[in-house]
Amino acid sequence: MKLRQVLQQNKSMSQTRRRMRRRNNIDAWVLMLPMVIILYLFVWRPTVLGGVWSFFRMSGYSVGEFCGIDNYKMVLSHTQFMPMLWNTIQYVLWSLLIGFLPPLVIAIMVDEIVHFKSGFRVLIYLPTVIPGIAAMLMWYFMYYPDQTGLLNMLLSKIGVDPYLWLNDPKFAIIGIVIYSTWKAFPGTMLLYFAALQGVSSELYEAALIDGAGSFKRFWHVTRPGIEGLLLLNVVRQIISVFQVMEAPMAMTGGGPNGASTPLSLQLYRYGFNSGGKGTGQAMALGVIIFVILIVFTIFYFWLNRKVENRH
Amino acid sequence: MFKTKKKSIWKAVATVTALVLICGCFVGCGKTVSDKDEQGRTMISVGSWPSSEGESLDKMNARKDRFEAANPDVVITPDTWAFERQTFYSKAAGGQLPTVYMAGFTEIPEIIGAKYSADLTNVLKKRGYDGKFNDAIVEVLSNDGKMMAFPTMAYILGLAYNVEMFEAAGLMEADGTPKQPKDWNEVVEFAVKIKEATGKPGLVLPTAGNSGGWIFTSIAWSFGVDFMEKNAEGRWQATFDTPEAVEALQFIKDLKWKYDVLPANTLVNGEEWYKQFATGNGAMTITAGDYPRRVIKYGMSADKVGMMATPAGPKRHVTLLGGEVLCVKRNATEDQIDAAIRWIETAYNYSLTDEYKKNAEASIESQLNEGRHVGIKSMSPWNVNTEALAWYHDYIDSKTNANINHVRLYNEFVANCPADVQPEEPVCAQELYAILDGCIQEVLTNKNADCATVISNANSDFQVNYLNNLL
Numbered sequence: 001m002k003l004r005q006v007l008q009q010n011k012s013m014s015q016t017r018r019r020m021r022r023r024n025n026i027d028a029w030v031l032m033l034p035m036v037i038i039l040y041l042f043v044w045r046p047t048v049l050g051g052v053w054s055f056f057r058m059s060g061y062s063v064g065e066f067c068g069i070d071n072y073k074m075v076l077s078h079t080q081f082m083p084m085l086w087n088t089i090q091y092v093l094w095s096l097l098i099g100f101l102p103p104l105v106i107a108i109m110v111d112e113i114v115h116f117k118s119g120f121r122v123l124i125y126l127p128t129v130i131p132g133i134a135a136m137l138m139w140y141f142m143y144y145p146d147q148t149g150l151l152n153m154l155l156s157k158i159g160v161d162p163y164l165w166l167n168d169p170k171f172a173i174i175g176i177v178i179y180s181t182w183k184a185f186p187g188t189m190l191l192y193f194a195a196l197q198g199v200s201s202e203l204y205e206a207a208l209i210d211g212a213g214s215f216k217r218f219w220h221v222t223r224p225g226i227e228g229l230l231l232l233n234v235v236r237q238i239i240s241v242f243q244v245m246e247a248p249m250a251m252t253g254g255g256p257n258g259a260s261t262p263l264s265l266q267l268y269r270y271g272f273n274s275g276g277k278g279t280g281q282a283m284a285l286g287v288i289i290f291v292i293l294i295v296f297t298i299f300y301f302w303l304n305r306k307v308e309n310r311h
Numbered sequence: 312m313f314k315t316k317k318k319s320i321w322k323a324v325a326t327v328t329a330l331v332l333i334c335g336c337f338v339g340c341g342k343t344v345s346d347k348d349e350q351g352r353t354m355i356s357v358g359s360w361p362s363s364e365g366e367s368l369d370k371m372n373a374r375k376d377r378f379e380a381a382n383p384d385v386v387i388t389p390d391t392w393a394f395e396r397q398t399f400y401s402k403a404a405g406g407q408l409p410t411v412y413m414a415g416f417t418e419i420p421e422i423i424g425a426k427y428s429a430d431l432t433n434v435l436k437k438r439g440y441d442g443k444f445n446d447a448i449v450e451v452l453s454n455d456g457k458m459m460a461f462p463t464m465a466y467i468l469g470l471a472y473n474v475e476m477f478e479a480a481g482l483m484e485a486d487g488t489p490k491q492p493k494d495w496n497e498v499v500e501f502a503v504k505i506k507e508a509t510g511k512p513g514l515v516l517p518t519a520g521n522s523g524g525w526i527f528t529s530i531a532w533s534f535g536v537d538f539m540e541k542n543a544e545g546r547w548q549a550t551f552d553t554p555e556a557v558e559a560l561q562f563i564k565d566l567k568w569k570y571d572v573l574p575a576n577t578l579v580n581g582e583e584w585y586k587q588f589a590t591g592n593g594a595m596t597i598t599a600g601d602y603p604r605r606v607i608k609y610g611m612s613a614d615k616v617g618m619m620a621t622p623a624g625p626k627r628h629v630t631l632l633g634g635e636v637l638c639v640k641r642n643a644t645e646d647q648i649d650a651a652i653r654w655i656e657t658a659y660n661y662s663l664t665d666e667y668k669k670n671a672e673a674s675i676e677s678q679l680n681e682g683r684h685v686g687i688k689s690m691s692p693w694n695v696n697t698e699a700l701a702w703y704h705d706y707i708d709s710k711t712n713a714n715i716n717h718v719r720l721y722n723e724f725v726a727n728c729p730a731d732v733q734p735e736e737p738v739c740a741q742e743l744y745a746i747l748d749g750c751i752q753e754v755l756t757n758k759n760a761d762c763a764t765v766i767s768n769a770n771s772d773f774q775v776n777y778l779n780n781l782l
Contacts, residue, residue, distance in 0.1 A: 016673050027318070027322060030322050030326055030329075031321060031322065031325045033327040033328075033329040034323060034325055034329045034332060035317045035325070037329055037332040037333065038332065041332075054707075057782075059425055060400035060401075060403060060404050060425050060427075061400055061401050061403075061404030061405070062404050074780055077775065078775075078776050079768075079771065079772045079775055079776055080772070080776070131655060144576065145575045145577075146574065146575035146576065146577050162575065164575075164577075164756070166575065166578065167575075167577045167578055167756055168756065169757075180738060252578055253519045253520055253578060253580055253748075255518075255519055255578050255748070255749070256577060256750040256752040256753070256755075256756045257750075257752040257753040257756070258749055269745075272396065272397040272398075272400075273396060273397070273741065273745075274741075274742070275396065275400075275418065275421035275423065275425075275741060276400040276425050277421075277739075277780070278782075279400070
């Protein structure tokens with residue numbers, strides 16, 4: 001009898017638990033619904049439709065007949081496709097070379113500062129709050145190739161001839177990457193700074209007692225504490241820089257003679273500057289970039305899981 | 312208890328937001344848009360409406376009030392969207408274009424090709440427009456003999472110059488008439504003289520944002536270049552891999568490396584171009600007759616603006632024809648087209664109506680108030696015999712705010728044009744301009760660039776990337 005009562009009790013408890021779980025699920029969906037609708041309208045639907053329409057002949061934004069992989073053929077046989085892909089890779093490589101270390105170095109420096117730490121943090125964060133176009137114009141005028149450019153003014157003070165800066169095809173991408181690094185490093189710096197706060201001060205004290213210098217302290221204490229974040233940022237930086245578009249569009253227009261045109265700028269031109277003739281190609285190029293980036297994204301999630309598991 | 316209540320509020324907010332979003336998605340579905348309001352009046356929307364408070368908006372609103380009083384069967388809805396290549400095609404596909412919208416001559420072939428403009432022929436015929444438009448312009452705006460847009464402004468390219476820099480180089484007559492370079496060689500001579508006299512570049516040309524290619528096509532035509540032709544199978548062929556095109560590009564290259572008369576910046580888009588010219592960083596430039604409106608914001612006042620004829624090239628004396636039009640959106644009803652033309656007529660008319668005079672006077676007054684140069688008589692969309700044009704030219708003469716001799720040579724060039732007046736290239740014009748931008752940038756940034764190779768690559772790029780893809 002008792003056993004039956006216990007079983008009955010257990011059954012009703014599990015039913016209640018199931019009911020609560022179901023209710024929680026419904027609550028969660030109700031709360032998520034607005035965001036799901038927004039994501040469907042502005043992210044998932046356009047992404048899927050873009051993929052589907054890349055197989056159709058488009059007239060402006062009106063869908064024409066099915067054309068197989070014609071749009072892909074047009075994109076891949078574009079005489080500038082390979083140079084633009086190489087430009088994009090150069091953006092990524094230069095951004096890793098120029099842009100990867102400064103946020104970390106500055107985060108460590110800010111972490112070491114004893115006085116006015118929060119003041120420095122605000123000052124260093126300023127480039128991020130400057131509107132993008134204003135910042136690009138500022139750098140455009142700093143790079144201006146005649147005597148009125150700020151950098152050339154400085155060069156003239158030390159008796160050096162004016163340099164072409166963004167007008168030099170070999171420097172255009174580097175110049176844009178320097179600007180992008182300046183604009184984006186404070187956000188990353190704050191992430192590193194937060195991670196540095198998590199490194200136990202006892203480990204530093206122990207290292208000091210063991211006679212470790214500043215480099216050894218960094219290598220044996222700081223680095224292991226933030227290396228997960230460092231790895232994730234490398235992948236995030238690759239994904240984000242691969243889609244660079246606004247800076248080359250505003251600062252060089254992709255020139256000189258296409259020397260700084262990345263794939264995303266070409267996608268923009270197909271979509272918005274082709275008089276409606278290139279919409280299909282824009283979607284095909286979008287899919288190509290998507291496929292390239294999805295590889296990095298899968299790698300990013302795999303790495304993220306590894307890092308989370310480790311910590 | 313409090314927590315449960317808070318949770319319920321959040322759930323209610325989320326449900327309402329979701330419902331609003333879902334309803335938003337279906338708004339307009341199955342709705343038939345009528346061209347009439349409840350009172351039976353024809354509704355039209357008009358684009359390029361001034362968006363900020365000020366003189367322009369006040370004048371436009373006053374024009375609307377007068378129009379609606381004189382045409383009680385029509386109601387105007389202002390729309391501040393102005394033509395942009397970047398947004399046009401998405402708006403057109405979504406049926407969101409204003410009934411009346413402005414566009415440039417460059418875009419008209421694509422707009423007509425995509426069937427985004429209505430056929431105005433019947434209404435124009437009914438309203439007596441036969442023979443009133445300039446024939447050269449009708450040719451650009453027609454498709455199979457049908458008039459697909461209403462021309463409002465036209466221009467041919469000329470040589471603009473900075474009056475003060477010309478004076479400094481001794482290139483002005485005592486009465487304020489500039490010396491006219493007859494051909495490109497003389498342009499170089501002038502530019503060198505100006506550089507010697509002022510230390511500033513004698514010439515500024517656009518090189519980016521498709522503006523460089525646009526200006527280069529007209530220079531290249533004068534060297535005898537034909538950029539494309541339709542072959543026997545009806546397919547377009549790029550035809551500019553020629554010694555003439557190489558010579559034209561060599562001319563541009565020499566301006567930088569042989570004569571050093573160009574500014575240091577070789578990435579000059581449309582905005583940078585006018586800024587450089589207006590701020591004295593280039594004494595001459597090739598541009599359209601409407602350029603005073605573009606340079607006034609950089610402080611180039613009316614007395615510093617000058618304009619003369621386009622110089623001749625070694626093979627041809629030719630200038631480019633451009634302008635602006637008003638289109639009516641493709642699915643407009645016959646009543647809407649009629650109402651749209653009546654609205655357009657209030658500012659652009661062959662007949663000298665009181666309303667036309669009032670609006671033309673208001674437009675000139677605005678230009679004078681802004682300090683813009685008034686005195687350039689641009690090419691007209693109208694036949695020279697129309698009474699409105701004769702009145703308008705006399706009115707400009709009476710209102711000119713600078714020495715008329717500064718622009719006399721251009722006005723004479725427009726009135727009795729000795730050069731061939733050529734419209735822009737018929738297909739893929741913007742794509743061609745973008746490729747030519749690259750050619751110019753290459754020869755201006757690379758002293759050792761081989762013009763023949765650059766032109767040959769450009770010709771092949773244009774064929775493979777664009778002309779081969781045309782249906």
